[in-house]
Amino acid sequence: MTSQRRPLVAGNWKMNGLKSALSELAAMAQGYDAALHAKVDLLVCPPATLVAAAVQTALTGLAVGGQDCHAKASGANTGDISAEMLADAGALYVIVGHSERRTYHAETNAVVKAKAEAGLRAKLTTIVCVGETEAERKAGKTLEIVGRQIAGSLPDGASAANIVIAYEPVWAIGTGLTPTTADVAEVHNFIRTALTGRLGEGGVGVRILYGGSVKPSNAAELMAVENVDGALVGGASLTAMDFLGIAAAYK
Numbered sequence: 001m002t003s004q005r006r007p008l009v010a011g012n013w014k015m016n017g018l019k020s021a022l023s024e025l026a027a028m029a030q031g032y033d034a035a036l037h038a039k040v041d042l043l044v045c046p047p048a049t050l051v052a053a054a055v056q057t058a059l060t061g062l063a064v065g066g067q068d069c070h071a072k073a074s075g076a077n078t079g080d081i082s083a084e085m086l087a088d089a090g091a092l093y094v095i096v097g098h099s100e101r102r103t104y105h106a107e108t109n110a111v112v113k114a115k116a117e118a119g120l121r122a123k124l125t126t127i128v129c130v131g132e133t134e135a136e137r138k139a140g141k142t143l144e145i146v147g148r149q150i151a152g153s154l155p156d157g158a159s160a161a162n163i164v165i166a167y168e169p170v171w172a173i174g175t176g177l178t179p180t181t182a183d184v185a186e187v188h189n190f191i192r193t194a195l196t197g198r199l200g201e202g203g204v205g206v207r208i209l210y211g212g213s214v215k216p217s218n219a220a221e222l223m224a225v226e227n228v229d230g231a232l233v234g235g236a237s238l239t240a241m242d243f244l245g246i247a248a249a250y251k
């Protein structure tokens with residue numbers, strides 16, 4: 001992390017959370033005190049059904065985001081949600097290209113790019129996720145895959161002000177496994193180089209999050225790695241205790 005990039009700890013609740021979960025969000029907002037606020041941005045991406053209520057609950061400070069969006073602003077797309085709808089509900093961020101979307105919804109880099117463009121169109125800070133599978137890592141293809149995902153998913157008009165990259169090795173998501181800090185550094189440095197190659201000096205300001213089994217006990221070590229500017233957190237973002245425990249890595 002360099003001083004010019006403000007860290008971001010983002011929670012992705014995935015398909016978890018009924019109205020009762022808003023009490024956890026309220027506890028997170030309460031724990032996001034001035035000392036923490038001075039050091040790190042906090043974001044929670046609840047299911048779309050809770051975005052508007054979460055914005056009310058989080059009040060000032062803690063940001064709320066969506067987990068996915070459609071590429072179009074509106075239309076005959078039953079069940080889909082547009083970036084404009086998320087923004088209208090008070091979201092400030094949207095995640096696109098999460099590996100669960102890439103895998104279970106067959107989202108290609110081109111689809112992810114179109115969704116990221118939608119995020120920018122709706123003035124949402126857009127978190128573009130990339131990461132290799134276990135088979136790809138074992139085959140020595142991690143950098144090749146991540147490079148292709150960055151090249152193919154990053155929208156035109158990307159800048160430090162509107163884009164965040166999340167590196168999430170697929171095999172580390174929800175498994176309790178994490179790469180070594182050396183492996184994290186290798187990929188994050190590679191992503192930084194790809195960003196500056198594409199965006200010039202502007203690429204230096206883009207935040208690159210690490211995601212995959214981040215928890216309070218490993219957050220400080222992972223967040224200290226060069227070019228790791230925060231975390232994208234799944235399971236451990238569901239409770240205020242764990243989520244704030246991760247954010248405390250920046251205290």
Ligand code: PGA
Nearest residue numbers: 173174212213233234235
């Ligand atoms: P996890 O999920 O923290 O539960 O591993 C991370 C993610 O999918 O963003």
